[in-house]
Amino acid sequence: MDITTSDISLILRLILDVIVIWALVYYALRIVRNNTRTIQIAKGILFILIVQGLSAILGLNALNYLINIFVNWGVVVIMIIFQPEIRAMLEKFGKTSSILGLNVSHDEQISMIDELVKACAQMSKTKTGALISIQRNTSMEDYVHTGIEMDSVVSSELLGTIFQYGTPMHDGAVIIIGNKIACAAAYFPPTTKDLPSKYGARHRAAVGISEITDSITIIVSEETGNISVAMNGQLTQYKAEGLHRLLMNLLVPDREEGATSSLLRPVINTAKNLGLTRSRKPGETKYSADERIQPLAIVDLRDQGVNSHE
Numbered sequence: 185m186d187i188t189t190s191d192i193s194l195i196l197r198l199i200l201d202v203i204v205i206w207a208l209v210y211y212a213l214r215i216v217r218n219n220t221r222t223i224q225i226a227k228g229i230l231f232i233l234i235v236q237g238l239s240a241i242l243g244l245n246a247l248n249y250l251i252n253i254f255v256n257w258g259v260v261v262i263m264i265i266f267q268p269e270i271r272a273m274l275e276k277f278g279k280t281s282s283i284l285g286l287n288v289s290h291d292e293q294i295s296m297i298d299e300l301v302k303a304c305a306q307m308s309k310t311k312t313g314a315l316i317s318i319q320r321n322t323s324m325e326d327y328v329h330t331g332i333e334m335d336s337v338v339s340s341e342l343l344g345t346i347f348q349y350g351t352p353m354h355d356g357a358v359i360i361i362g363n364k365i366a367c368a369a370a371y372f373p374p375t376t377k378d379l380p381s382k383y384g385a386r387h388r389a390a391v392g393i394s395e396i397t398d399s400i401t402i403i404v405s406e407e408t409g410n411i412s413v414a415m416n417g418q419l420t421q422y423k424a425e426g427l428h429r430l431l432m433n434l435l436v437p438d439r440e441e442g443a444t445s446s447l448l449r450p451v452i453n454t455a456k457n458l459g460l461t462r463s464r465k466p467g468e469t470k471y472s473a474d475e476r477i478q479p480l481a482i483v484d485l486r487d488q489g490v491n492s493h494e
């Protein structure tokens with residue numbers, strides 16, 4: 185059987201089609217998974233689709249008619265409900281350099297982590313209250329605008345100065361984007377969760393922002409000097425070394441991964457899950473998400489989502 189150029193072009197277009205759909209579904213699922221609000225909405229949509237299917241199968245015409253109207257308008261409703269997420273995604277696509285992961289080099293990212301952890305360790309010793317959020321995939325531009333905008337490379341001295349008690353910018357949060365402080369004195373919407381009473385407004389704000397974005401938010405308690413991290417609505421305590429390992433794990437990709445465009449990331453991640461990437465040489469170590477952060481002890485109310493790690 186002869187394979188013509190038009191056959192090859194058809195196959196290539198089919199593969200491209202599948203990759204694009206794959207990437208869209210992957211990013212949609214990531215948005216849903218990272219946000220408790222979107223999980224609820226996704227469950228609601230799934231329920232409506234199931235009811236639509238059942239009403240069609242069982243011949244419940246009136247119900248089917250109503251649900252069809254609802255589903256047809258659903259696209260508009262989803263656009264309105266997910267407006268912040270859609271905007272964040274489009275903003276991200278607009279910033280080509282951030283898609284390619286070229287805006288911050290591997291070394292700059294490590295230096296940012298070193299400086300940040302040094303500042304947190306110092307502020308923990310002096311019991312200086314601090315709230316610092318690191319942007320990841322969800323844009324935090326809206327929150328940057330609530331504070332005093334800056335554009336300064338992260339340094340322990342600068343962070344220490346910002347949070348020094350009594351200075352005009354010490355109230356509120358610092359937002360880090362890439363290796364730069366994007367703003368100080370930002371306001372975060374506090375969580376509505378029932379946190380233990382020993383956690384005040386700073387911790388509430390940290391948990392709040394971690395519920396609506398995929399950011400990593402570090403809190404240094406003014407009262408105890410404890411360092412905690414809020415992620416995905418969970419609060420976990422760390423020592424400085426544990427914080428360093430966590431940030432390295434989450435923010436510094438392997439050199440080979442860092443060089444890969446995030447557009448191909450869904451394909452590569454799926455290939456990895458299917459075991460299609462090269463097998464590791466004997467003796468070669470590779471840390472998975474939490475292997476390097478060994479739990480020290482669970483010290484607080486589990487059902488409130490407060491853990492303690494080294």
Ligand SMILES: Nc1ncnc2c1ncn2[C@@H]1O[C@H](COP(=O)(O)OP(=O)(O)OP(=O)(O)O)[C@@H](O)[C@H]1O
Binds near residue numbers: 388
């Ligand atoms: N919504 C918010 N967004 C950003 N920062 C906030 C917010 N709410 C409070 N803060 C910061 O937290 C400070 C007050 O912290 P508070 O003592 O109430 O919290 P806490 O969780 O008990 O922390 P600590 O252990 O440091 O006392 C404020 O001065 C302000 O800097």
